[in-house]
Amino acid sequence: MREDESTFQVDLRGIVDLLSHHLYSGPRVYVRELMQNAVDAVTVRGAADERPALLLVPTDVAADGRLHAMDSGVGLDEDDVRTFLATIGRSSKRDELGLARSDLLGQFGIGLLSCFMVSEDIEVVSRRADGPWVRWVGHADGTYELSTLTDGLPADDERAAWLADGPGTCVTLAPRRGTEHLLDTVSVVDLARHFGSYLPHRVVVRTADGPVDASLQTPPWRIEDPERRRAACVELASAELGGEPFHVLPVRVPQAGLDGVAVIGGHRAASASQGRHRVHLKGMLLSDQVADLVPEWAFFVRCAVDSQLLRPTANREGLFDDDLLEHTRAEIGAQVRAWLVRMAATQPDRMQQFLAVHQVAVKAMALQDDELLRILLPLLPFETNQGRCTLPELMRTTDVVRVAATVDDFRQVGSVLAAQGVAVVNGGYTFDLELVRRLVDVEPAAVVQVVVPSDIDGHVRLVPDERLRDVAAALADVRAALDGVQVDVELRAFAPVSLPALLVDDSDRRDRREVRAAAAEADDVWSALLGAFDDGGSDRPRLLLNDTNPTVRRVLVLQDAALRQVAAESLYGRALLAGGRRLRPADTALIDRSFNALLDRAVDAEPGGTTA
Numbered sequence: 035m036r037e038d039e040s041t042f043q044v045d046l047r048g049i050v051d052l053l054s055h056h057l058y059s060g061p062r063v064y065v066r067e068l069m070q071n072a073v074d075a076v077t078v079r080g081a082a083d084e085r086p087a088l089l090l091v092p093t094d095v096a097a098d099g100r101l102h103a104m105d106s107g108v109g110l111d112e113d114d115v116r117t118f119l120a121t122i123g124r125s126s127k128r129d130e131l132g133l134a135r136s137d138l139l140g141q142f143g144i145g146l147l148s149c150f151m152v153s154e155d156i157e158v159v160s161r162r163a164d165g166p167w168v169r170w171v172g173h174a175d176g177t178y179e180l181s182t183l184t185d186g187l188p189a190d191d192e193r194a195a196w197l198a199d200g201p202g203t204c205v206t207l208a209p210r211r212g213t214e215h216l217l218d219t220v221s222v223v224d225l226a227r228h229f230g231s232y233l234p235h236r237v238v239v240r241t242a243d244g245p246v247d248a249s250l251q252t253p254p255w256r257i258e259d260p261e262r263r264r265a266a267c268v269e270l271a272s273a274e275l276g277g278e279p280f281h282v283l284p285v286r287v288p289q290a291g292l293d294g295v296a297v298i299g300g301h302r303a304a305s306a307s308q309g310r311h312r313v314h315l316k317g318m319l320l321s322d323q324v325a326d327l328v329p330e331w332a333f334f335v336r337c338a339v340d341s342q343l344l345r346p347t348a349n350r351e352g353l354f355d356d357d358l359l360e361h362t363r364a365e366i367g368a369q370v371r372a373w374l375v376r377m378a379a380t381q382p383d384r385m386q387q388f389l390a391v392h393q394v395a396v397k398a399m400a401l402q403d404d405e406l407l408r409i410l411l412p413l414l415p416f417e418t419n420q421g422r423c424t425l426p427e428l429m430r431t432t433d434v435v436r437v438a439a440t441v442d443d444f445r446q447v448g449s450v451l452a453a454q455g456v457a458v459v460n461g462g463y464t465f466d467l468e469l470v471r472r473l474v475d476v477e478p479a480a481v482v483q484v485v486v487p488s489d490i491d492g493h494v495r496l497v498p499d500e501r502l503r504d505v506a507a508a509l510a511d512v513r514a515a516l517d518g519v520q521v522d523v524e525l526r527a528f529a530p531v532s533l534p535a536l537l538v539d540d541s542d543r544r545d546r547r548e549v550r551a552a553a554a555e556a557d558d559v560w561s562a563l564l565g566a567f568d569d570g571g572s573d574r575p576r577l578l579l580n581d582t583n584p585t586v587r588r589v590l591v592l593q594d595a596a597l598r599q600v601a602a603e604s605l606y607g608r609a610l611l612a613g614g615r616r617l618r619p620a621d622t623a624l625i626d627r628s629f630n631a632l633l634d635r636a637v638d639a640e641p642g643g644t645t646a
């Protein structure tokens with residue numbers, strides 16, 4: 035077998051097109067890449083002169099109608115141009131091991147190609163401190179020309195004066211059709227400030243009204259004076275969130291050379307930018323839409339940070355998800371958590387305000403973290419059938435914490451047990467059942483019991499057979515009156531006496547109802563299969579009439595059959611409404627009918643009421 039060793043072939047035009055047009059989300063980033071190269075070149079030079087690190091001259095200000103980016107950096111000679119500028123993927127900014135140099139922004143060796151998004155050609159005129167002037171023109175088709183300018187540039191060329199004052203590089207772009215506006219004063223000032231305001235080197239834009247500084251702003255969190263720092267952080271936070279922040283928390287992750295702020299929102303409203311963060315790398319804005327900087331549970335936090343060591347993706351629009359980012363995420367999470375713990379311990383009122391806004395997030399967070407659970411669970415308010423209260427408050431009145439698993443169960447069991455003074459927590463809301471169950475982890479003495487509708491039977495007594503026999507005829511009338519709304523009627527005795535009737539929808543009856551409804555809709559085979567699971571039991575809710583209630587007792591001895599029917603309907607309607615249950619059309623019709631009938635009877639009972 036013969037084995038040939040070959041190298042990949044490269045379609046240069048395709049690569050240039052890919053890297054310049056398809057890597058970035060838009061052409062605006064060309065300003066960032068120009069600033070970055072200038073800042074790196076100045077850092078490498080290690081010396082400064084009178085000139086700013088970078089002077090940007092927009093197309094509407096430059097005499098030749100092109101854009102110039104002139105830096106006072108280390109400059110390039112012919113060899114540098116060939117090796118670095120004209121070799122795609124080669125960067126002078128990596129060390130001997132091929133790692134990105136920690137003091138420089140660039141690392142991939144492709145950034146300059148982004149200029150092809152706004153210009154057909156990229157012209158570079160450069161010189162090192164002691165070298166000749168070189169001129170390189172790169173074209174979007176992957177070709178270039180390189181020459182040495184032995185006589186420099188004509189005196190009326192603005193780059194001539196710039197390079198006469200010291201080493202540096204001038205990048206010149208002639209706008210492509212359709213991108214002209216991105217190279218004019220308004221855009222260039224805007225973009226330079228957007229990306230570069232925290233850069234530690236001076237970037238100036240020449241405008242018709244004079245030079246405009248775009249960089250050298252101190253990030254708010256690094257302002258020395260505490261008062262000014264606080265005000266600037268709140269201003270930044272408000273701008274980021276579009277509203278007053280609840281709190282601005284300083285964050286610091288030394289391993290990532292990161293500092294900044296975590297802004298805790300004061301509103302529940304989920305904005306599109308929620309879970310997105312403003313990240314600067316060595317002062318240069320990476321993006322204000324970076325995801326994954328904080329743990330998932332901390333979705334109420336929005337960060338603005340600057341890092342010296344986190345790595346960008348090649349398009350510089352996101353962070354590379356490596357161990358350092360993972361560590362950073364965990365560390366910021368730990369700092370947010372420590373703040374919460376501190377607040378819970380020292381500012382209970384403020385903690386309650388926080389909980390009111392971010393309840394769901396806090397609940398999710400507590401379920402994931404045992405220590406947070408221990409701190410937060412006692413503070414969380416829950417809905418109960420006796421009003422909102424915390425679990426410790428509940429435990430003061432009962433040994434057993436009862437919780438209903440769904441809102442529907444809560445409505446049924448809650449109203450019955452409330453009448454008997456037994457507290458039940460509504461576990462039907464997101465995370466609540468799980469949280470109440472975890473109470474035993476925090477309070478080992480606690481007993482948690484999940485209650486279901488059939489538990490109501492434990493709180494109601496049977497009535498003696500003799501009594502049932504006595505009222506059998508009346509009960510039959512009541513059952514007949516309510517047959518149309520599909521409800522079973524039972525006579526029981528329970529507290530309080532003031533409660534005439536309860537409507538209970540047991541889960542096994544509910545299940546039967548669902549299976550039978552499905553069978554009715556299914557084809558023969560499927561319906562036979564479903565039928566095989568049917569135990570033949572009742573699928574109707576139960577109306578429990580309270581035999582200790584004076585009204586019920588009177589209804590059962592009424593002589594007037596028509597009145598008993600109306601009374602039966604009203605007892606059902608009342609129980610239905612008291613349980614907060616969803617009304618079917620038949621229920622609404624029945625309530626309507628019984629209410630009108632009662633009204634008629636009441637009016638008729640008045641002397642002169644039957645005149646019509």
Ligand SMILES: Nc1ncnc2c1ncn2[C@@H]1O[C@H](COP(=O)(O)OP(=O)(O)OP(=O)(O)O)[C@@H](O)[C@H]1O
Pocket residue numbers: 067070071072075105107108109110118119124125126127139140141142143144145146147203
């Ligand atoms: N203004 C400049 N002054 C000096 N050298 C420059 C300048 N611009 C580019 N270079 C040289 O050209 C090389 C390629 O630049 P380019 O912007 O394409 O990539 P990079 O900055 O190395 O990395 P990245 O893709 O991360 O931006 C640089 O590594 C640097 O050696």
